Amino acid sequence: MLVLVLNSGSSSLKYSVRRLDSGNPGTGGQEIARGAIERIGEDEVADHTVALELVAEELAGSLGNRQLGAVGHRVVHGGGRFTGPVLIDIEITRALELLNPLAPLHNPPAVLCIRAATRAWPNVPQVAVFDTSFHRTLPEHTWRYALPDGLYRRHGIRRYGFHGISVEYVGRRAAGLLGVPWANFDGVIAHLGNGASATAVRGGRSVDTSMGFTPLEGLMMGTRSGDVDPGVLVFLLRQGYSADELDNLLNRDSGLKAVAGHNDMRAITDAAAAGDEEAELALEMAAHRLARYIGGYHVACGGAKAVVLTGGIGENSAPFRAKVLGKLEPLGIRADPDANEAAGGTEEARSVSAPDSAIPVLVVPTDEQAAIAEATAAVVRAR
Numbered sequence: 001m002l003v004l005v006l007n008s009g010s011s012s013l014k015y016s017v018r019r020l021d022s023g024n025p026g027t028g029g030q031e032i033a034r035g036a037i038e039r040i041g042e043d044e045v046a047d048h049t050v051a052l053e054l055v056a057e058e059l060a061g062s063l064g065n066r067q068l069g070a071v072g073h074r075v076v077h078g079g080g081r082f083t084g085p086v087l088i089d090i091e092i093t094r095a096l097e098l099l100n101p102l103a104p105l106h107n108p109p110a111v112l113c114i115r116a117a118t119r120a121w122p123n124v125p126q127v128a129v130f131d132t133s134f135h136r137t138l139p140e141h142t143w144r145y146a147l148p149d150g151l152y153r154r155h156g157i158r159r160y161g162f163h164g165i166s167v168e169y170v171g172r173r174a175a176g177l178l179g180v181p182w183a184n185f186d187g188v189i190a191h192l193g194n195g196a197s198a199t200a201v202r203g204g205r206s207v208d209t210s211m212g213f214t215p216l217e218g219l220m221m222g223t224r225s226g227d228v229d230p231g232v233l234v235f236l237l238r239q240g241y242s243a244d245e246l247d248n249l250l251n252r253d254s255g256l257k258a259v260a261g262h263n264d265m266r267a268i269t270d271a272a273a274a275g276d277e278e279a280e281l282a283l284e285m286a287a288h289r290l291a292r293y294i295g296g297y298h299v300a301c302g303g304a305k306a307v308v309l310t311g312g313i314g315e316n317s318a319p320f321r322a323k324v325l326g327k328l329e330p331l332g333i334r335a336d337p338d339a340n341e342a343a344g345g346t347e348e349a350r351s352v353s354a355p356d357s358a359i360p361v362l363v364v365p366t367d368e369q370a371a372i373a374e375a376t377a378a379v380v381r382a383r
């Protein structure tokens with residue numbers, strides 16, 4: 001089956017076409033085409049509807065007379081309703097649209113893509129795969145905010161968690177590497193990209209995660225603040241900040257960018273190595289907070305059997321990993337400096353901890369497109 005995976009960001013649309021055969025289950029299949037439309041919202045590509053039409057044209061050329069068997073859409077926010085991948089129809093599309101306010105940067109483009117893809121390939125089944133659904137197993141004491149119940153009942157204000165597609169994918173790979181069935185896997189998984197989150201997994205289920213109602217809570221990120229005292233927002237509102245200004249402040253002008261001046265981890269570790277104090281402070285803040293979450297989640301998952309790192313930073317930044325692992329020494333975790341430095345640039349999962357480390361630290365490259373393709377094919381086959 002040929003599966004087209006569509007991943008719409010706020011200003012980009014990435015696609016991947018994969019061939020999934022029954023002969024290679026669980027691998028995400030073989031990629032036969034990929035591409036991206038960037039800078040959506042600027043002159044040439046007005047919106048994600050136009051972007052999808054461009055993707056359809058590219059694919060008409062590259063696929064020739066081979067037919068798509070399914071389209072899988074990554075949808076960031078599934079709200080309280082969507083607890084797993086779902087076959088899309090008109091009602092589902094409307095329900096997704098109702099979730100737009102919960103993820104204003106990410107869900108509206110996905111809804112536009114779903115509608116445009118339904119027009120481009122009217123007879124091809126479409127599936128939505130959610131970043132929130134792996135966290136459906138959060139117990140109530142971790143998904144609740146200590147806020148009045150009415151806010152949850154009226155507005156759905158609770159912790160949802162994100163990055164679930166990636167977390168489950170790398171978690172299953174890590175379990176395989178350790179020779180542990182996924183249903184017995186206890187560990188802490190950190191997805192560290194421009195957005196970053198940590199998740200406590202117990203028995204293959206998410207039991208706590210650092211992102212909450214939106215992908216803003218938790219770790220310090222590229223341009224997002226992560227945790228701040230909500231009193232700061234009340235203070236700024238009283239100073240006359242508007243909702244849009246607060247949104248921009250917290251989502252686009254905070255995090256590594258606010259402290260180091262930009263959000264590229266490679267440039268920040270280079271600058272810190274050259275003695276730049278702001279870059280050093282940004283690293284220290286990000287590493288401290290991540291180590292604190294990992295320590296807390298070691299408890300939350302009942303004693304982690306592994307720490308798993310993924311995402312652009314987790315997979316590639318040896319200096320950042322070294323800094324975080326150094327802070328985990330009180331847990332008995334020991335880095336293997338050579339393995340940490342050597343790792344990088346491959347699809348292989350690998351260990352970066354020393355043989356005498358209390359628990360292994362694994363770097364497992366993520367592949368969200370592969371995971372979405374698998375989930376999409378499974379829904380379509382079960383139809």
Ligand code: ADP
Pocket residue numbers: 192193194195222263264265266267311312313316317318
């Ligand atoms: P997104 O969340 O947008 O998918 P990625 O997972 O691609 O982001 O991660 C982006 C982050 O990874 C950036 O901070 C970038 O600097 C960092 N990164 C990517 N490659 C490297 C590398 N080779 N060394 C250090 N950091 C890297």
